Amino acid sequence: xxxxxxxxxxxxxxxxxLKQLETAPESDREYIIKDAIIGIHHSTETIFKYLVKxxxxxxxxxxxNDYFTKEMKFKLNNNGEKSKSYQGNTITYMExxxxxxxxxxxxxxxxxxxxxxxxxxxRNSITHHEYDLTEDLVKYLxxxxxxxxxxxxxxxxxxxxxxxxxxxxxxxxxNQVNDLHIWKFIRHFxxxxxxxxxxxFIKKHKEDxxxxxxxxxxxxxxxxxxxxxxxxxxxxxxxxxxxxxxxYFEAAEEVMYYGHCLLCxxxxxxxxxxxxEVTYGSYDSFLKLFKKDIAILKDLxxxxxxxxxxxxxxxxxxxxxxxxxxISGFLLEYLEAIFDKALFDVLVDECYSINYDSSELDDAxxxxxxxxxxxxxxxxHEFDVSQIKQMVTNCTVxxxxxxxxxxxxxxxxEQEFVMNTCVGHHYPHTNEDVTVDVxxxxxxxxxxxxxxxxxxxxx
Numbered sequence: 487x488x489x490x491x492x493x494x495x496x497x498x499x500x501x502x503x504l505k506q507l508e509t510a511p512e513s514d515r516e517y518i519i520k521d522a523i524i525g526i527h528h529s530t531e532t533i534f535k536y537l538v539k540x541x542x543x544x545x546x547x548x549x550x551n552d553y554f555t556k557e558m559k560f561k562l563n564n565n566g567e568k569s570k571s572y573q574g575n576t577i578t579y580m581e582x583x584x585x586x587x588x589x590x591x592x593x594x595x596x597x598x599x600x601x602x603x604x605x606x607x608x609r610n611s612i613t614h615h616e617y618d619l620t621e622d623l624v625k626y627l628x629x630x631x632x633x634x635x636x637x638x639x640x641x642x643x644x645x646x647x648x649x650x651x652x653x654x655x656x657x658x659x660x661n662q663v664n665d666l667h668i669w670k671f672i673r674h675f676x677x678x679x680x681x682x683x684x685x686x687f688i689k690k691h692k693e694d695x696x697x698x699x700x701x702x703x704x705x706x707x708x709x710x711x712x713x714x715x716x717x718x719x720x721x722x723x724x725x726x727x728x729x730x731x732x733x734y735f736e737a738a739e740e741v742m743y744y745g746h747c748l749l750c751x752x753x754x755x756x757x758x759x760x761x762x763e764v765t766y767g768s769y770d771s772f773l774k775l776f777k778k779d780i781a782i783l784k785d786l787x788x789x790x791x792x793x794x795x796x797x798x799x800x801x802x803x804x805x806x807x808x809x810x811x812x813i814s815g816f817l818l819e820y821l822e823a824i825f826d827k828a829l830f831d832v833l834v835d836e837c838y839s840i841n842y843d844s845s846e847l848d849d850a851x852x853x854x855x856x857x858x859x860x861x862x863x864x865x866x867h868e869f870d871v872s873q874i875k876q877m878v879t880n881c882t883v884x885x886x887x888x889x890x891x892x893x894x895x896x897x898x899x900e901q902e903f904v905m906n907t908c909v910g911h912h913y914p915h916t917n918e919d920v921t922v923d924v925x926x927x928x929x930x931x932x933x934x935x936x937x938x939x940x941x942x943x944x945x
Contacts, residue, residue: 489539493532494649500525501655504628504662507621519624520612526628527609530602530635531579537586537642538577545585548575579606590642597775598634600767605631607741622669627764629666632657664795667785671884672803673761674782677754678816679807681773684722684752686812705748721769723750732756734763783817784824786884787877796883805885814890821881821894828877830903832870833928836863837907840926847911847922856923857909864931875938899935903928 487495503522510518539546547553552574577585583602587594594602604627636657639646650656657663691698709717709727720728727749734742744759746752754769766772786792796804807813840861850857881891905926913920 496529534582534586541589629662675807682812684750720747825898
């Protein structure tokens with residue numbers, strides 16, 4: 487069994503273990519979870535080592551100095567022959583992530599990297615029976631790792647799609663992944679509402695400097711009265727008024743906490759801490775990155791069975807944070823970006839079906855300029871329309887206000903989409919084959935979406 491086969495075998499077993507949880511008796515669940523964690527960790531480490539090896543085999547070894555020293559000694563003692571049996575230690579899990587990402591130019595975000603690190607710490611803590619995550623959180627972490635690595639494997643591993651199909655490992659639409667997306671959406675915006683409320687609270691107090699200083703001094707006295715308690719910098723207001731009520735430790739190091747801030751009045755609970763620990767890794771990372779993380783909503787909009795997976799309890803929590811005006815504003819930005827991206831991806835294929843005017847191409851070559859083309863699209867593939875319709879329907883399922891969804895959708899279909907490409911052309915004046923740079927401006931005919939617009943989704 488070679489290194490890739492080994493990694494895929496562990497991946498297959500881990501996913502099968504994960505799927506067993508849906509029907510496993512309570513007595514077996516902890517063992518299944520443990521095996522799934524170990525399997526996902528081993529498969530990720532092994533497959534990423536394969537990605538390193540494919541670029542430069544030597545880089546799977548941890549100590550390159552040791553390798554070259556021993557190889558040189560072998561050459562000197564064996565008439566210049568090269569050793570074929572070096573047995574040095576290979577790189578660790580996180581080293582494999584680092585090297586594979588750099589060598590293969592993998593698209594791994596800070597959140598993705600933090601997820602890999604969290605899996606590594608969880609795997610290490612299992613050997614000491616010290617992990618403190620619930621079954622649901624472990625499932626979410628595993629599902630999150632898999633949603634990161636699958637696109638990488640699809641691109642980099644030979645015949646990966648066929649392997650997934652053969653062994654029934656496709657995760658799209660599974661309970662594990664769908665539940666992860668719903669949980670992330672709810673926790674993300676629930677925490678965001680707390681932060682917005684806290685910011686508004688401080689902003690209101692600061693409108694009057696005299697009153698704010700009075701408030702601040704009062705809170706300082708309140709803090710001083712609790713002399714036995716250490717106060718920390720609040721992740722929200724950045725002042726040292728935060729009282730940690732619970733702290734998570736891994737390998738004797740603090741990794742997460744929750745509690746209450748005397749100054750800005752934010753209260754972070756266990757659910758908030760668990761969400762940050764499994765996803766962003768720190769409150770600071772969340773505050774820096776949440777505006778860009780449109781996948782929180784995008785993943786839900788593509789979910790076919792969303793309506794059946796949203797419980798009444800979920801709906802109640804969602805309704806609570808959707809009432810916030812600031813949340814509504816961010817949802818509008820998220821939705822516009824999601825619809826823009828979906829329509830842009832549809833229009834990319836249209837670039838290849840344009841019939842260019844030969845005389846315009848000749849002119850572009852003669853003047854060494856970019857060809858500018860404008861196209862109005864009055865038809866797109868039925869599958870693409872159904873995907874857009876699914877997204878629109880799920881906006882309603884998520885109880886997003888119609889005026890927000892309507893505005894985002896209309897803004898997306900009414901804008902111009904600009905794409906840059908190039909086209910091959912035979913230039914008759916020099917009898918040469920040349921490449922012409924092309925700037926294409928697409929405009930969508932809104933009538934394409936009449937059925938969606940009129941179908942009670944955006945009435």
